[in-house]
Amino acid sequence: MCGIIGAVADSAIKPVLEGLSRLEYRGYDSSGISILADNEIKTRKVQGKLNQLKRLLLEQPLEGKCCIGHTRWATHGKATVSNAHPHQCGRVAVVHNGIIENYLHLKEKLLQWGHHFNSSTDSEVIPHLINHYLSQHLSEEDAIAKAILQLKGSYALGVLIDGDSNNLYAIKQGSPLVISQGVNGAYLASDAMALGPDSSKIYYPKDNELIKLTSHGIKLCNPSANRKIHYVNNSYCSKIVSKGEHSSFMEKEIFEQVDLLNSLSVDRHASDYSTINFNDFNKITIIACGSSYYAASVAKFWFEKYANILVEVDIASEYRYRSPVMTHKELAIFVSQSGETADTLAALKYAKANKVQTLALVNVANSSIAREAHFTFEIYAGPEIGVASTKAFTCQLAIFYKMCLEAAQQRAFIKFDELKQLQQNFLQLPYLIEKILQRCTEIKLLAIKLSRYSNILFIGRGIQTPIAHEGALKLKEISYIHAEAYAAGELKHGPIALLDEQMPVVVIAPKDSLTDKLLSNIQEVQARNAPLFIIGDASIRDYINLKEDEFFELPPAPESIQPIITVIPMQLLALYCAQTLGKNVDQPRNLAKSVTVE
Numbered sequence: 001m002c003g004i005i006g007a008v009a010d011s012a013i014k015p016v017l018e019g020l021s022r023l024e025y026r027g028y029d030s031s032g033i034s035i036l037a038d039n040e041i042k043t044r045k046v047q048g049k050l051n052q053l054k055r056l057l058l059e060q061p062l063e064g065k066c067c068i069g070h071t072r073w074a075t076h077g078k079a080t081v082s083n084a085h086p087h088q089c090g091r092v093a094v095v096h097n098g099i100i101e102n103y104l105h106l107k108e109k110l111l112q113w114g115h116h117f118n119s120s121t122d123s124e125v126i127p128h129l130i131n132h133y134l135s136q137h138l139s140e141e142d143a144i145a146k147a148i149l150q151l152k153g154s155y156a157l158g159v160l161i162d163g164d165s166n167n168l169y170a171i172k173q174g175s176p177l178v179i180s181q182g183v184n185g186a187y188l189a190s191d192a193m194a195l196g197p198d199s200s201k202i203y204y205p206k207d208n209e210l211i212k213l214t215s216h217g218i219k220l221c222n223p224s225a226n227r228k229i230h231y232v233n234n235s236y237c238s239k240i241v242s243k244g245e246h247s248s249f250m251e252k253e254i255f256e257q258v259d260l261l262n263s264l265s266v267d268r269h270a271s272d273y274s275t276i277n278f279n280d281f282n283k284i285t286i287i288a289c290g291s292s293y294y295a296a297s298v299a300k301f302w303f304e305k306y307a308n309i310l311v312e313v314d315i316a317s318e319y320r321y322r323s324p325v326m327t328h329k330e331l332a333i334f335v336s337q338s339g340e341t342a343d344t345l346a347a348l349k350y351a352k353a354n355k356v357q358t359l360a361l362v363n364v365a366n367s368s369i370a371r372e373a374h375f376t377f378e379i380y381a382g383p384e385i386g387v388a389s390t391k392a393f394t395c396q397l398a399i400f401y402k403m404c405l406e407a408a409q410q411r412a413f414i415k416f417d418e419l420k421q422l423q424q425n426f427l428q429l430p431y432l433i434e435k436i437l438q439r440c441t442e443i444k445l446l447a448i449k450l451s452r453y454s455n456i457l458f459i460g461r462g463i464q465t466p467i468a469h470e471g472a473l474k475l476k477e478i479s480y481i482h483a484e485a486y487a488a489g490e491l492k493h494g495p496i497a498l499l500d501e502q503m504p505v506v507v508i509a510p511k512d513s514l515t516d517k518l519l520s521n522i523q524e525v526q527a528r529n530a531p532l533f534i535i536g537d538a539s540i541r542d543y544i545n546l547k548e549d550e551f552f553e554l555p556p557a558p559e560s561i562q563p564i565i566t567v568i569p570m571q572l573l574a575l576y577c578a579q580t581l582g583k584n585v586d587q588p589r590n591l592a593k594s595v596t597v598e
């Protein structure tokens with residue numbers, strides 16, 4: 001999603017271009033920079049990737065001490081040079097992350113005042129408004145403040161003003177923004193990961209706090225007694241994330257899961273979960289988007305089965321637009337890898353405003369969602385760069401499993417021996433996941449065959465249903481093959497009409513209490529001549545004759561931990577299908593890693 005970066009430094013273009021490179025993983029389709037040079041704003045923009053911008057800068061170089069840059073993920077208007085940021089009007093250039101909801105109304109007003117627009121973006125109204133107020137002889141700070149008052153929606157802004165000195169302003173409302181004062185300069189960015197080694201300390205501005213970055217330092221405009229800049233350590237500082245010998249970050253992140261599960265297996269962080277008294281609540285609501293939503297859907301099975309606690313799972317983008325029944329005996333858990341997903345953040349604020357206790361389950365410690373919730377638990381997956389979530393998904397599941405065991409213990413719903421067994425089961429995860437990864441070439445065979453189809457159905461039963469959804473999501477987002485998932489028992493209520501020789505069905509079939517029921521669903525598929533691909537227990541082969549490129553044998557595993565195991569072949573299947581089709585697995589088209597707009 002859009003990324004912004006700004007620097008006031010000697011040769012400011014260098015940290016800005018480096019920052020844009022670090023933001024590439026978020027997904028974007030155009031990029032640009034503006035710089036104050038010789039008392040004039042100069043801009044270079046391209047449609048496409050950063051290497052094109054860098055090439056343009058070699059042909060038409062720029063130098064200066066005050067620079068802003070942007071990677072744009074198109075929302076309002078296509079990915080074109082004119083829609084790329086920065087947008088400029090007169091003395092003002094702006095980079096914007098977020099959405100201005102009332103931009104049409106503002107644009108109409110500005111057109112009446114004689115302004116001309118070059119883009120179809122919502123963002124372009126911002127420099128026009130600021131420039132309008134500057135032309136009325138307002139100070140830079142007052143012009144920005146007055147313009148901001150007109151905006152409805154969400155924004156994080158970097159504002160460059162051509163004036164007496166080299167000044168850069170930053171302000172946010174609902175969108176992520178970080179500020180940093182280093183030894184060699186002052187910086188702003190939409191993501192702590194975008195900042196370089198000079199940014200060991202960062203500040204998270206509050207909504208509508210106007211900040212001025214100058215060559216003499218950073219200051220809050222209109223400070224008051226209770227508003228000060230408090231810096232925190234930047235945990236990403238100097239961490240160089242590389243894909244090592246792997247062909248993609250996604251591949252690396254899939255293979256990292258053994259070590260991650262190993263490090264989560266020890267009693268580490270266990271005391272965190274006991275800070276929640278699960279006896280205080282009679283209901284848990286888990287709210288998330290995408291893969292995080294499917295992790296939440298798995299957790300529902302665990303909480304209900306082992307802790308006997310009612311769980312509702314909600315899609316964040318829907319939650320606050322219906323009328324959810326909320327009680328003071330409810331714990332609302334918000335799950336987000338990035339901790340910045342706009343819908344999840346808005347749902348969290350909504351629940352908090354309704355006096356519900358909130359808990360964030362995030363991968364990024366200081367993210368907006370982490371800072372907003374009453375309680376925060378980390379999933380300790382480390383930076384996830386591939387757009388498709390893999391290791392964050394398994395770590396979310398692992399932490400949910402541990403939370404659930406804590407809830408089961410507190411609520412004394414299961415016997416001590418069973419609890420101990422569930423804990424022991426968890427310790428087997430690294431070994432079982434490694435066994436699957438060692439046989440990844442077998443999954444490649446299935447992927448090569450599957451990637452010839454244009455539509456694929458995924459099915460599973462019980463706790464494997466969300467894993468089927470996760471498998472279908474993973475496949476469609478990186479290979480662009482149309483894939484849908486169903487609870488296997490639902491097939492005959494509609495989707496079975498689709499089955500023929502051109503509609504393969506991927507079945508997740510570990511040995512569990514529902515295997516016999518699933519076998520009947522498999523027969524229904526076979527009877528319609530739909531190609532079958534099974535990720536399942538060895539015993540399935542006694543009933544169904546499949547070739548080696550149609551069957552992947554799962555290692556025997558305790559039922560309680562199976563979703564954390566069966567998702568691994570789903571991830572590999574998606575990876576190898578996408579690779580077979582020659583797709584960019586780390587940066588799939590149209591997708592963004594951190595979805596910071598609604």
Ligand code: F6R
Nearest residue numbers: 290291292336337338341388389
């Ligand atoms: C899919 C994927 C997305 C995210 C979703 C939520 O592979 O990565 O579906 O899971 O956008 O993102 P977070 O977890 O950052 O809130």
